Each structure stands twice: as C-alpha cells, then as structure tokens.
Amino acid sequence: MSNGGGESGREHARSNAPRKSGGDDFACSIAKVAVAQICEREGFQTFQLSALETLSDIALRYIHSIGKAANFYANFAGRREGNVFDIIQGLEDLGLVQGFSGASDVDHCLACSGxxxxxxxxxxETDDVPFAHAIPQFPVVKDRNLTPSFLQADEEPPEEHIPAWLPVFPEPHTYAQLPAPDEGATETMVKIEQKKHRKGDRSLLNLQQRFVFNTLKRPSSEDPVNADKGKQVGESNPFLAAPLQYGEKEVSHVTFPAKISNEATMEDHVAQNHVMDNRVSVMEMFAPAIDALQGGFVDSEEGQKKVFLNRRPTVQFKIGTGKKSFGNLSPQNEDFEKISPWFGRESEKDEKKMRAEKILKEPMENPQGLAQL
Amino acid sequence: MNHSQQSNEAKHDDDAALSEFLASLMDYTPTIPDELVEHYLGKSGFQCPDVRLIRLVAVATQKFVAEVANDALQQCKARQASIIKDKRDKQQKDKRLILTMEDLSKALHEHGVNVKHQEYFADSPSTGMDPASRDE
Structure with missing residues (x-):
C-alpha cells in the first residue's frame, strides 16, 4: 500500500494499457465475491457497487504488496524462494501504519511477532467460511495441439534427407498444385502499388493546394497547369508535403548545374533521363553504382562499359567533369587496352586532374580489383 | 547463562507455536480462495510451493478486509444513529446496513489507504435491495 498519489499514478498507467487477458477480470470478480462474503459476515446487508469494487481492489493490492515485500526480503537475504519469515516481515511492514504489539522492539523475534x-x-475467533464457489486453477493455459511428427504418425518421410522427428507435412493438395510465387512479379506489383500511393498523395496534395489557393481567392488556381507548381510549393513547405510512407527515407533532391547536365545529356542516356526529371534524388542516382559494387563485376567488356556508364553520374557529382572518369577507371582493368584508345585522347589533356581523380577513385576501385582477382 | 537458556526456551516455544499455527492453517479454509492468492503472489514475483504460506497470506488479507469492513460498519451505524435522532419515523424503513463509499473511505483512511470519495459518482446506494424498499 502506498499513499494516494502513487496509487492514482498506477491506476492511470493501468488504464492506459490495453487489457490483454480475461484472467484478471476473472480474478477481480472472484475477489469481489470473496470480499462480499467477508463483509456479509461482518454484518453488512447490501453494498454500493463502487464500494465493493474498491474494497476488493484494495484487497488484491494488499496481497500483491505482501508478495512484493516478502519477495524483497527473500532476495535481500540471498534467497530465491520466500519462507514464513519473509511473509511475516512483509506483514509487519504493511501493519506499521496501524501498529502492532512489539513493533517498537527493533530486533524482536519474528516467530513471536505481534x-x-x-x-x-x-x-x-472466526469460524471459517469457505468460498462460495468451486474455482478452477487459473490462469488456464490451453494445451496446444501440436502436429504429430513422422514418427508419431507412423509415416515415412517423403524424402530421405528429412529426419523422422520433424512434424508431418500437410496434405499434398494444400501445397502441390499451387504455382510458386514469382519474386519478380511480386516486386513489380509492390512497385505499382507504391506508385499508385504516390499518385494518390500527389493528387491529394493538389487538392489541398487548390483549397488553399481558393481560400486566398487567386484566380490562377483553376488552371490545371498549376498542379506542378503546387507540387513544388509542397516540396518547399514541409507542412504541405505528403507524409512519408513507412520504410521510405527522406532524401534531399538534387538539381544539376546546367553545364554538367548538358554534358550528361549528350553522352549518357541514363543520366539524361534523370536530368529530364529534374528532381533526382541522390539515392536514385547512386543506386546503379551501388548495385554494381555490391553485385560484383562481370568480367566481359559489355559489363564493364555498363558499369562505367552507370557510374558516370557519381563521378560528375564529385569532380564536376565527366569525361576524365572514363579513362581513369580502367588502368587496373584487364580490358584497359581496349577501352583506352576510345578515351585516351581526352584523358591526356589534363594529367593533373586525372591523377586527382584517380586518387579519389581508389577506394571505389578496390572492391572491383578484389572481385577480379 | 540462565537468562540465555530461558530466552532460548522461549524462542523454542515461539517456533513451536508458529509451526503449530501454520499446521493448523491447513485445516482452516479462508474465504479468499487459495488460487486467487497464489495468482496474485505469483504476479508480484513471490514464489513458494508451500500451501501453508499461501494460506497465511490469505488469512492475513481476510483479516485486513474484515477489519476494514468492521470499521465501515461502525461508521455506518454511527451515521444512522445520528440521522434517526432527527427522523424517528423513518427508522423502520431505513434500517438496512449498506456498505457505502463514504464509510469505506473513512475506514480505509485509518488503515493507511487514501481513497477519494467521488462526489458526484452516480452509484445508487440501494444496489442489491429489493425494489419495494427502494423508493424513498
């Protein structure tokens, strides 16, 4: 038992938590019946329901407090299981408010405690009145119905490598005829779903935007061209932006400097696509390069080219000049001879820049070299 | 020497009395069922396979509840006595002893539990009464 503040705090915490099992309700109602029986014996004829509930709740807390104190004293003495003296100590702790005989004696014997x-x-004094109903042992733990193993079911495992102690397979018709789900298909499905969601978000955003514009009484809000504008406003204003979906990361948008983007559009299709979009995220840009690094390199010429093309944007980002990267990446490769005539002329132009780039490239190249070895 | 022997004997007596009391608890059936006490003791982290200790806790709780109830009963009786002085004619009608929140909170306060009596809680004081005596 504690003071009122503590009680109310615990009450609050408990009311916030969702009730998980009906076991506690059951225990509470049993306690209510028991407390009602005790009160009846004391001479009460009827109860206010709230009073009965309060008293039974306090009785349960009393039990809980005794257990807690006894457990504390048991642990304090270095024991895991409590004994009589722990409980007597706990009872004395709870009885301190009222006082009992011999409480003032500091080291009184627990066996003769007041x-x-x-x-x-x-x-x-009181004759025992047993509880009115028969109670089952609770909380009841339901026995789980386990699937029998091959041994128990007297069956032979269908394959040799399956040990007999494993549970039996379900009926073959439940899994045999179903086609295995195609991973690619599911992935595309997920992507389509995500796109739909995004579209939905955008249209919602537009709607919001229109609403805001209408309230501001701007005539320009009516034309549909404004949708794009609205999107941009939404991006700049964090409060108008669509909320991130679960698992999505917030990534800052990157716009290319004009010069680099021009170069990129001339030489690289992939980059062009990205630039056309004009709001390419860093993650999107680096994704191919990262994929290539992680997936390992294919040792054919085509594969290498592809890797280079994919990696171009990363080089442009760091250095600002796209052309050097080509000649620069290859020296460690076996196909250097084949590639270098194509780009060698350009790389000769500026030796210093090339060297600086090479140093920057070094850590990127390492995994590739390892893979090729 | 003599004194310590005496105290030893007294201690021995106390131990014997305690174990006898615990043994007698096996015959006594407390109103609060063992299963309930076991459940809540287990919830509080106390574990002990001994049924006698569970009985001890049950009896202690029962005693506590009985004391509180008795106190509330005295409060109730005292209150009724003061009312009846004013309205002697209603004495016959309103003789029932009802455990109310008001009395209970007073009784609990003596045992160190602060229960706030909700002023405007709409709980009928005549719960469990037969409808004939309900109208006032």
Whole structure:
C-alpha cells in the first residue's frame, strides 16, 4: 500500500494499457465475491457497487504488496524462494501504519511477532467460511495441439534427407498444385502499388493546394497547369508535403548545374533521363553504382562499359567533369587496352586532374580489383 | 547463562507455536480462495510451493478486509444513529446496513489507504435491495 498519489499514478498507467487477458477480470470478480462474503459476515446487508469494487481492489493490492515485500526480503537475504519469515516481515511492514504489539522492539523475534499473534487470534475467533464457489486453477493455459511428427504418425518421410522427428507435412493438395510465387512479379506489383500511393498523395496534395489557393481567392488556381507548381510549393513547405510512407527515407533532391547536365545529356542516356526529371534524388542516382559494387563485376567488356556508364553520374557529382572518369577507371582493368584508345585522347589533356581523380577513385576501385582477382 | 537458556526456551516455544499455527492453517479454509492468492503472489514475483504460506497470506488479507469492513460498519451505524435522532419515523424503513463509499473511505483512511470519495459518482446506494424498499 502506498499513499494516494502513487496509487492514482498506477491506476492511470493501468488504464492506459490495453487489457490483454480475461484472467484478471476473472480474478477481480472472484475477489469481489470473496470480499462480499467477508463483509456479509461482518454484518453488512447490501453494498454500493463502487464500494465493493474498491474494497476488493484494495484487497488484491494488499496481497500483491505482501508478495512484493516478502519477495524483497527473500532476495535481500540471498534467497530465491520466500519462507514464513519473509511473509511475516512483509506483514509487519504493511501493519506499521496501524501498529502492532512489539513493533517498537527493533530486533524482536519474528516467530513471536505481534502481527502473527493477531492473525492467530483472528483465526481462533472466526469460524471459517469457505468460498462460495468451486474455482478452477487459473490462469488456464490451453494445451496446444501440436502436429504429430513422422514418427508419431507412423509415416515415412517423403524424402530421405528429412529426419523422422520433424512434424508431418500437410496434405499434398494444400501445397502441390499451387504455382510458386514469382519474386519478380511480386516486386513489380509492390512497385505499382507504391506508385499508385504516390499518385494518390500527389493528387491529394493538389487538392489541398487548390483549397488553399481558393481560400486566398487567386484566380490562377483553376488552371490545371498549376498542379506542378503546387507540387513544388509542397516540396518547399514541409507542412504541405505528403507524409512519408513507412520504410521510405527522406532524401534531399538534387538539381544539376546546367553545364554538367548538358554534358550528361549528350553522352549518357541514363543520366539524361534523370536530368529530364529534374528532381533526382541522390539515392536514385547512386543506386546503379551501388548495385554494381555490391553485385560484383562481370568480367566481359559489355559489363564493364555498363558499369562505367552507370557510374558516370557519381563521378560528375564529385569532380564536376565527366569525361576524365572514363579513362581513369580502367588502368587496373584487364580490358584497359581496349577501352583506352576510345578515351585516351581526352584523358591526356589534363594529367593533373586525372591523377586527382584517380586518387579519389581508389577506394571505389578496390572492391572491383578484389572481385577480379 | 540462565537468562540465555530461558530466552532460548522461549524462542523454542515461539517456533513451536508458529509451526503449530501454520499446521493448523491447513485445516482452516479462508474465504479468499487459495488460487486467487497464489495468482496474485505469483504476479508480484513471490514464489513458494508451500500451501501453508499461501494460506497465511490469505488469512492475513481476510483479516485486513474484515477489519476494514468492521470499521465501515461502525461508521455506518454511527451515521444512522445520528440521522434517526432527527427522523424517528423513518427508522423502520431505513434500517438496512449498506456498505457505502463514504464509510469505506473513512475506514480505509485509518488503515493507511487514501481513497477519494467521488462526489458526484452516480452509484445508487440501494444496489442489491429489493425494489419495494427502494423508493424513498
């Protein structure tokens, strides 16, 4: 038992938590019946429901507090299981408010504690009234119905490598005829779903935008061209932006400097696509390069070219000049001879820049070299 | 020497009395069922396979509840006595002893539990009464 503040705090915490099992309700109603029986014996004829509930709740807390104190004393003495003296200590702790005989004695014997004597007295005075109903042992734990193993079911495992102690397979018709789900298909499905979601978000955003514009009484809000504008406003204003979906990361948008983007459009299709979009995220840009690094390199010429093309944007980002990267990446490769005539002329132009680039490239190249070895 | 022997004997007596009391608990059936006490003791982290200890806790709780109820009963009786002085004619009608929140909170306060009595809680004081005596 504690003071009122603590009680109310615990009450609050408990009311916030969702009730998980019906076991506690069951226990509470049992306690209510028991407390009602005790009160009836004391001479009460009827109850206010709230009073009965309060009293039974306090009785349960009393039990809980005794258990807690006894457990504390048991652990304090270095024991895991409590004994009589722990419980007597706990009872004395709870009885301190009222006081009991011998409480002032600091090191009195627990066996002759005043609380125990009082309980002894109480037991002698009152005749026992057993609980009105028969109670099953609770909380009831349901036995799980386990699937029998091959051994128990007296079956032979269908394959040799399956040990007999594993549970039996379900009926073959439940899994045999179903086609295995295609991973690619599911992935595309997921992507389509995501796109749909995004579209939905955008249209919602547009709607919001229109609403805002209408309230501001701007005539220009009516034309549909404004949708794009609205999107941009939404991007600049974090409060108008569509909320991130679960698992999505917030990535800052990157716009290309004009010069580089021009170069990129001339030479690289992939980059062109990205630039056309004009709001390419860093993650999107780096994704091919990262994929290539992680997936390992294919040792054919085509594969290498592809890798280079894919990696171009990363080089442009860091250095600002796209052309050097080509000649620069190859020296460690076996196909250097084939590629270098194509780009060698350009790389000769500026040796210093090339070297600087090479140093920058070094860490990127390492995994590739390892893979090729 | 003599004194310590005496105290030893007294201690021995106390131990014997305690174990006897615990043994007698096996015959005594507390109103609060063992299963309930076991459940809540287990919830509080206390574990002990001994049924006698569970009985002890049950009896202690029962004693506590009985004391509180008794206190509330005294409060109730005292209150009724003061009312009846004014309205002697209603004495016959309103003789029932009802455990109310008001009395209970007073009784619990003596045992160190602060229960705030909700002022405007709409709980009928005549729950469990037969409808004939309900109208006032």
């Amino acid at each position: 609380t125990v004597r009082e309980i002894f007295q109480y037991v002698g």
